[in-house]
Amino acid sequence: MCIRVARIAPIEQTSSTLKKYVDPGPSHLWPRQPYAAAVLDLSNVIGESHGVKILTTDDIRNDLYVTLLQGDLHGGKGSDKNIEVRITVVDAKGIVENSIVVITADGIRWSTTYQSLVFYHDDKPKWNESIKVQIPENIDQNIHLRMTFHHKKTSDKTKQEKGPFALSFVRIMEDATLIRDGLHELLIYKVIV
Numbered sequence: 001m002c003i004r005v006a007r008i009a010p011i012e013q014t015s016s017t018l019k020k021y022v023d024p025g026p027s028h029l030w031p032r033q034p035y036a037a038a039v040l041d042l043s044n045v046i047g048e049s050h051g052v053k054i055l056t057t058d059d060i061r062n063d064l065y066v067t068l069l070q071g072d073l074h075g076g077k078g079s080d081k082n083i084e085v086r087i088t089v090v091d092a093k094g095i096v097e098n099s100i101v102v103i104t105a106d107g108i109r110w111s112t113t114y115q116s117l118v119f120y121h122d123d124k125p126k127w128n129e130s131i132k133v134q135i136p137e138n139i140d141q142n143i144h145l146r147m148t149f150h151h152k153k154t155s156d157k158t159k160q161e162k163g164p165f166a167l168s169f170v171r172i173m174e175d176a177t178l179i180r181d182g183l184h185e186l187l188i189y190k191v192i193v
Contacts (some may be wrong), residue, residue: 062135084115091140101132
């Protein structure tokens with residue numbers, strides 16, 4: 001990466017426009033050349049360890065970036081709060097393994113399920129979390145994202161989790177056609193056990 005810094009010398013002191021509007025300061029502080037350029041090498045700062053990769057025309061990438069925005073899950077007086085969303089990629093054969101890329105402070109990790117943040121006592125959470133879904137080349141053409149909604153307890157964590165209380169899905173590829181870019185409002189189905 002190369003950064004060029006250009007500095008232009010001020011107009012001569014005899015300019016009438018400069019005399020009216022701008023004080024250029026003492027002439028001994030003016031640069032002696034009309035511009036200055038500096039080249040800064042950032043290869044030591046930005047290296048291969050940060051996921052920088054040069055792509056060629058032969059590279060095939062099936063990356064889909066999904067942003068989990070918000071949910072309205074209130075259902076009356078006893079609605080579930082402390083909601084966690086778990087996102088998985090599913091095809092006709094079942095769950096697709098290691099298809100979600102999660103970027104953390106420790107680096108990049110592959111996961112089968114993405115688990116969102118949990119907001120304390122909020123039945124209308126606004127996550128604004130982005131994930132990267134990498135669709136394998138040899139996968140069935142009909143795949144979707146399955147989102148399950150779980151209630152996370154703040155106390156007594158020794159009890160076994162009941163399972164999801166709601167479910168939602170979106171088809172991301174149907175008959176080799178990818179979902180269109182934009183906002184998608186999904187229906188959320190209540191799971192009755």
